[in-house]
Amino acid sequence: MCQTLRQKHNLTVRRQDVMLMMADLDPVGIEQRSRRRFVRRVYHSLGPNHVWHVDGYDKLKPYGLAISGCIDGYSRKVMWLVCGASNNDPDIIAHHYLQCASEFGVIPKLLRTDCGTENGTMAAIHCSLRSTHTDDLAGASSHMYGSSVTNQRIESWWSYFRKQNVLQKDLDECKEIWNTHTIRAVNQSRCPSGKPDAMYALPHRFNGRECGFCISQENLNEFFVELTRSTCGDGQLQAHFEELHAQSNLTTSYTWEAGVENYITLKNMAHI
Known part of the structure; x- marks a missing residue:
C-alpha cells in the first residue's frame, strides 16, 4: 500500500503512517493477519530463474477476461502478466513463454505448472530447449507438474492481484508496482527480502546466483507459432x-x- 501511494499517486508518505491508518480503517483484517494461524511450508530457491511458476487466473473469465501469469520463485519478479480472450489455449500459453524467454534471453532451470492441458505445449518446448544441458534437471526433468493450490509462488501472488484492477493497462501498472516494491523478510521463505527487480538482476547482492540458461533467438524461433485466434475468440x-x-x-x-x-x-x- 505504501508503494502504491508513492508510485501510483505520487504521495510522499511514511510507512509507519500507512500502517497506523490501515489499522484504523481495517482493524479486523490487521487482527486476522497478525494471528498467523496457518503453518506454512518453507520455500527455498537458489537464485533468479531457478524456478518459474506459471498459472492462469480464471475468476474474471465470465466477463471475457482470461489472465495468464508467471513469477520467478527467488526474486518474486512477475515475468509476464497478460489479459486475453483465453488462457486455456496451449498455443497462447506457449507464446507467452517464448515471448518472455525472448525478452530476457534466458529460460529457467525448472518450470512449475499445474496439470492443465493448456501447459502441455509450453512444457514440451521448455524440456526440448533444456535437452542439450547437462545439469541434474536437464531435459524432461526440467518441468514439474502439481496442483494449483501447491503452486505456492504464483498462487500467493494472485491474492495480491485480486486487490488490483484488471485491464491490460492496469495489469502492466500492477506488474510494475509489484516488481519495484520492497518485499519483507518472512520465516516461511529462505529467499531474500528486497525489491523483485533488484533481486532478479543482482542476485549476488542477496547471496543468490543466476540459475537460468541463456537461450538464443534462433533457438526460440524454431518454436514460435503465429497466433491466428482473434482477441475476442470469434x-x-x-x-x-x-x-x-x-x-x-x-x-x-x-x-x-x-x-x-x-x-x-x-x-x-x-x-x-
Missing part, C-alpha cells in the same frame, strides 16, 4: 464489433468502468 464476432465501433463515437477505454460502459453500448448496438 473472428466474425470481432469483425462485427469492430464495424460497430467504427460507426459509433466510443472512445478507447483505459479503466474497467469505461470498458464496461463500452461493452454494454456495443452489446446493445449488436442486439445480443
Whole structure:
C-alpha cells in the first residue's frame, strides 16, 4: 500500500503512517493477519530463474477476461502478466513463454505448472530447449507438474492481484508496482527480502546466483507459432464489433468502468 501511494499517486508518505491508518480503517483484517494461524511450508530457491511458476487466473473469465501469469520463485519478479480472450489455449500459453524467454534471453532451470492441458505445449518446448544441458534437471526433468493450490509462488501472488484492477493497462501498472516494491523478510521463505527487480538482476547482492540458461533467438524461433485466434475468440464476432465501433463515437477505454460502459453500448448496438 505504501508503494502504491508513492508510485501510483505520487504521495510522499511514511510507512509507519500507512500502517497506523490501515489499522484504523481495517482493524479486523490487521487482527486476522497478525494471528498467523496457518503453518506454512518453507520455500527455498537458489537464485533468479531457478524456478518459474506459471498459472492462469480464471475468476474474471465470465466477463471475457482470461489472465495468464508467471513469477520467478527467488526474486518474486512477475515475468509476464497478460489479459486475453483465453488462457486455456496451449498455443497462447506457449507464446507467452517464448515471448518472455525472448525478452530476457534466458529460460529457467525448472518450470512449475499445474496439470492443465493448456501447459502441455509450453512444457514440451521448455524440456526440448533444456535437452542439450547437462545439469541434474536437464531435459524432461526440467518441468514439474502439481496442483494449483501447491503452486505456492504464483498462487500467493494472485491474492495480491485480486486487490488490483484488471485491464491490460492496469495489469502492466500492477506488474510494475509489484516488481519495484520492497518485499519483507518472512520465516516461511529462505529467499531474500528486497525489491523483485533488484533481486532478479543482482542476485549476488542477496547471496543468490543466476540459475537460468541463456537461450538464443534462433533457438526460440524454431518454436514460435503465429497466433491466428482473434482477441475476442470469434473472428466474425470481432469483425462485427469492430464495424460497430467504427460507426459509433466510443472512445478507447483505459479503466474497467469505461470498458464496461463500452461493452454494454456495443452489446446493445449488436442486439445480443
